[in-house]
Amino acid sequence: MSATSPAIAIRFLTDEDVPGGIVSALRNRHPSLDVVRVQEVGLRSAGDDDILEYAAQQDRILITRDRNTMTGHAYQRVICGLAMPGVIVIPEGMSVGEASRELELISLASEAGEWRDRVIFLPL
Numbered sequence: 001m002s003a004t005s006p007a008i009a010i011r012f013l014t015d016e017d018v019p020g021g022i023v024s025a026l027r028n029r030h031p032s033l034d035v036v037r038v039q040e041v042g043l044r045s046a047g048d049d050d051i052l053e054y055a056a057q058q059d060r061i062l063i064t065r066d067r068n069t070m071t072g073h074a075y076q077r078v079i080c081g082l083a084m085p086g087v088i089v090i091p092e093g094m095s096v097g098e099a100s101r102e103l104e105l106i107s108l109a110s111e112a113g114e115w116r117d118r119v120i121f122l123p124l
Contacts, residue, residue: 010107010115012036013055015064016044018090022063025100026107033107036060048073056083061115063088063103071119078117086115090122098123 012035014023026035038044043051048070055062056077064070067089077084088106090099102122106115 010034010110010112011058011060012103012107013038013041013051013058013060013062015051015062015066015070017065018063019096021096022090022099022103025096026103029100029104030107034060052077052084052087055085059085059112061086061088061112063090065090065092067091067121074119084117085112086117087119088115088122089119094122 010033012026012033014035014037016038018037020037023035023037026033038046038051038054041054043054046054048066052062052070052073054060062070062074062085064087071087071089074084074087088103099122102124105124
């Protein structure tokens with residue numbers, strides 16, 4: 001692994017409410033970053049539990065703007081002892097640029113296991 005092209009081990013899944021511009025910015029800046037949208041994997045109108053289950057099966061940290069219901073379902077998975085790779089909540093007022101920079105920092109400066117069973121709210 002070289003200093004100019006670090007291996008990116010974190011895998012993201014973005015909820016339907018995450019603007020496509022955030023995903024595009026991440027993909028443009030780091031083509032090796034593994035980020036998929038629920039729309040790309042057939043979960044466009046899926047419920048929170050189904051999205052979290054998919055994220056767990058694929059070992060993907062979920063990125064969402066849904067601080068009301070998604071966070072509750074994520075905490076419930078942890079309480080029940082179910083796999084929960086992590087949830088990152090982007091506030092409604094955060095710009096695409098700021099959100100993509102925060103997610104870039106997470107992907108480059110941490111490991112996936114650090115977010116397991118956690119719900120975090122941006123900004124860090």
